[in-house]
Amino acid sequence: MAVPESAPQRIADARERFVDLEPHLRPDELRARVAELEQAMGAGDFWDDQEQAAKVSGEHARATRKLQVHDGLASDLDDLDGLLELAEDDDELGVELVEQLDSVERRLADLEEERLFTGPYDSGDALITVNAGAGGTDAQDWAEMVLRMEMRWAERRGFKVDLLEASAGEQAGIKSATFRVEGDHAYGLYGAERGVHRLVRISPYDSQGRRQTAFAGLEVAPVVEEVGDIEIKDEDLRVDTYRASGAGGQHVNKTDSAVRLTHIPTGIVVACQQERSQSANKMTAMKMLYAKLIERAERERAEEIAKEKGESQDVGWGSQIRSYVLNPYTMVKDLRTSVETGNVQQVLDGDLDAFVRAWLLQQAGHGESAPAAGA
Known part of the structure; x- marks a missing residue:
């Protein structure tokens, strides 16, 4: 397949979105926290307090997962420019480029969604x-x-x-x-x-x-x-x-x-x-x-x-x-x-993502109009 004309601009936009997300992702803080938690988990008496151990293990799993998402996105973004150049002469690489770009954009959208959560309990169950x-x-x-x-x-x-x-x-x-x-x-x-x-x-x-x-x-x-x-x-x-x-x-x-x-x-x-x-x-x-x-x-x-x-809306x-x-x-x-x-x-x-994302954007004060669900 031919490389889509929009690919270079999409790659540039994705990179810009990733840079905007860096302050929210805080990868350096995550790395430090993961190392701290791993040190605690390595202690000989770690499992003596089962309840506390479960909390620490849960936090470690969440922090590690967030770090993996960040590092995976950074790596895939770095690969896109090389893929774009090679895909000009290779249809199979052209397909791979589009698939990877689609994946990057989906993950960026998920991270942008997370940034909309501001309540004290929003991150939990x-x-x-x-x-x-x-x-x-x-x-x-x-x-x-x-x-x-x-x-x-x-x-x-x-x-x-x-x-x-x-x-x-x-x-x-x-x-x-x-x-x-x-x-x-x-x-x-x-x-x-x-x-x-x-x-x-x-x-x-x-x-x-x-x-x-x-x-x-x-x-x-x-x-x-x-x-x-x-x-x-x-x-x-x-x-x-x-x-x-x-x-x-x-x-x-x-x-x-x-x-x-x-x-x-x-x-x-x-x-x-x-x-x-x-x-x-x-x-x-x-x-x-x-x-x-x-x-x-x-x-x-x-x-x-x-x-x-003095607000009149129904809360x-x-x-x-x-x-x-x-x-x-x-x-x-x-x-x-x-x-x-x-x-x-x-x-x-169960396809509710479009409705939920539009509501989150509205709550965050974003003025852009939301697309139709399933669009």
């Missing part, structure tokens, strides 16, 4: 809860579709996904479900999905085949090890145990030791039925409750800041964010950023 809203059986079916979509998106990004609890609907779908996502910037990314998702379609549960509107809400909470000033008193907590009866084998492992916690002062309810023992389920549920309380505190803080600034988590229309036409449109696509099935299969 996330706890996601999907609730069926107004719409009866259609809403419960829609909630299950949203659950599948969100979990698939996490898996597409290489995150670890762990379903903690699911409550089945009366006829179909789910009333609610909670899953945990582990991966870099999971909480920061899922902030884009927080809110109400609206579905318009011909209802499969309406005998007259009428068009119905259904809603599902998505809550996002950060998973943190240190809970700071948050205190849960025993007298503020109601503990219920029950036999797990989730939405089905594809969703949750049934056990006889499910735990539901109700925080009486706030009305927050969490449940876990994933673990084998009641004590393990309670421990996981307590972590879920802490996460929900942190989310509540963050929301109240954001509302107070908005009030002080709550419950606003409608996106419409999914299956009839009389097909379209998914984000109501905050105006990003839209006609490929509804692709979105429902």
